Amino acid sequence: MVHAVAAKESNNRDVEAVRTDWDRAEAEALYALPFPDLIFRAQSIHREHFDPNHVETASLLSIKTGGCPEDCGYCAQSAHYDTGLKATRLMDKADVIATAERAKDAGATRFCMAAAWRNPKDRDLEKVCDMVSAVKGLGMETCVTLGMLTPGQAARLAEAGLDFYNHNVDTSPEFYDKIITTRTLEDRIDTLAHVRDAGIKVCCGGIVGMGERVDDRLGMLVLLANLPAHPESVPINLWNEVKGVPVNDSAERPDPIALVRLIAVARILMPKSVVRLSAGRQYMTDELQALCFLAGANSIFIGDVLLTTKNPQRDRDASLLQRLGMRSQLGQSHVA
Ligand code: SAM
Ligand code: DTB
Ligand code: SF4
Numbered sequence: 001m002v003h004a005v006a007a008k009e010s011n012n013r014d015v016e017a018v019r020t021d022w023d024r025a026e027a028e029a030l031y032a033l034p035f036p037d038l039i040f041r042a043q044s045i046h047r048e049h050f051d052p053n054h055v056e057t058a059s060l061l062s063i064k065t066g067g068c069p070e071d072c073g074y075c076a077q078s079a080h081y082d083t084g085l086k087a088t089r090l091m092d093k094a095d096v097i098a099t100a101e102r103a104k105d106a107g108a109t110r111f112c113m114a115a116a117w118r119n120p121k122d123r124d125l126e127k128v129c130d131m132v133s134a135v136k137g138l139g140m141e142t143c144v145t146l147g148m149l150t151p152g153q154a155a156r157l158a159e160a161g162l163d164f165y166n167h168n169v170d171t172s173p174e175f176y177d178k179i180i181t182t183r184t185l186e187d188r189i190d191t192l193a194h195v196r197d198a199g200i201k202v203c204c205g206g207i208v209g210m211g212e213r214v215d216d217r218l219g220m221l222v223l224l225a226n227l228p229a230h231p232e233s234v235p236i237n238l239w240n241e242v243k244g245v246p247v248n249d250s251a252e253r254p255d256p257i258a259l260v261r262l263i264a265v266a267r268i269l270m271p272k273s274v275v276r277l278s279a280g281r282q283y284m285t286d287e288l289q290a291l292c293f294l295a296g297a298n299s300i301f302i303g304d305v306l307l308t309t310k311n312p313q314r315d316r317d318a319s320l321l322q323r324l325g326m327r328s329q330l331g332q333s334h335v336a
Pocket of ligand 1: 074075076114115116117118145146147148167168170205206207237238239240241242279280307309
């Protein structure tokens with residue numbers, strides 16, 4: 001199987017960087033490579049497209065928390081489950097901007113604003129557009145994640161200057177309906193198309209550690225890699241434990257080596273995409289994160305909280321990147 005993959009790829013050398021016709025057997029063969037071969041290959045591809053010593057730093061803010069009508073079985077914010085979370089209204093622009101300023105001072109280059117909506121109402125979208133323009137004015141990259149969008153709403157966000165829209169496929173097509181029933185994978189793919197058509201860059205990934213098989217994880221990567229264009233950002237979330245949601249019953253944290261293998265396969269399948277170690281870094285040792293960076297991960301969320309769950313403390317991240325000699329801002333010698 002490994003040889004078949006090598007032959008297909010060597011015939012496609014020039015187009016390898018942008019292939020959107022991966023099949024699952026190829027992903028499985030890559031995943032099964034001896035670990036040193038897999039890491040060497042991922043790292044070699046990584047170096048063709050990125051500065052290997054650079055890691056992007058993004059910061060997250062929940063601008064509207066909880067009370068969400070969707071039933072995503074992993075999420076603290078779904079109104080379908082009793083997770084003890086207090087729902088809040090859309091934040092004021094001034095508070096959002098103040099938080100973005102603090103994130104910038106703490107070293108974040110991208111600011112991602114998330115709302116627990118199935119889809120935004122037009123009048124709320126206008127408020128988010130104002131926030132996007134103001135955050136851009138601080139010199140930060142902007143990202144929002146607001147649920148499903150119409151083509152007109154995507155166009156409006158583009159007009160406001162939005163850089164990235166985050167909308168995840170979450171898992172494999174086979175596992176999807178064990179996790180979410182209130183919106184389909186096709187709904188999500190439609191929104192991604194509207195975002196792309198509006199000229200906004202796509203941030204799209206998923207979650208591991210929800211009781212899925214390795215094959216589902218690879219199926220998710222193949223799904224992402226076979227979108228009409230690769231997402232510019234691919235967040236790989238390790239499920240961050242939330243009490244009271246259905247995923248608790250089947251969740252099993254992936255073996256750390258399996259996680260590194262998955263990151264390496266993501267890097268090989270989507271050579272030019274920024275791969276973000278997203279939720280779940282709080283469970284990862286420094287050594288595991290270092291291996292993930294070697295395998296091709298090149299973005300993290302910084303800040304003590306994600307949306308409703310914990311993220312490593314800033315000091316721990318700063319120390320890790322410093323010990324690895326990695327920079328978060330282009331031109332810096334290391335993270336201060
Ligand atoms: N409500 C919007 C939506 O889902 O389209 C945007 C926000 S939602 C929180 C963004 C993504 O965060 C989800 O698609 C999921 O991949 C991830 N996520 C949510 N809860 C998580 C958890 N407990 N652990 C890991 N990732 C999670
Ligand atoms: C993504 O893929 N991960 C981020 C971002 N997109 C919006 C969200 C992680 C959320 C983790 C669970 C929480 O804090 O509630
Ligand atoms: Fe709502 Fe997003 Fe959570 Fe799903 S992941 S329940 S859509 S906030």
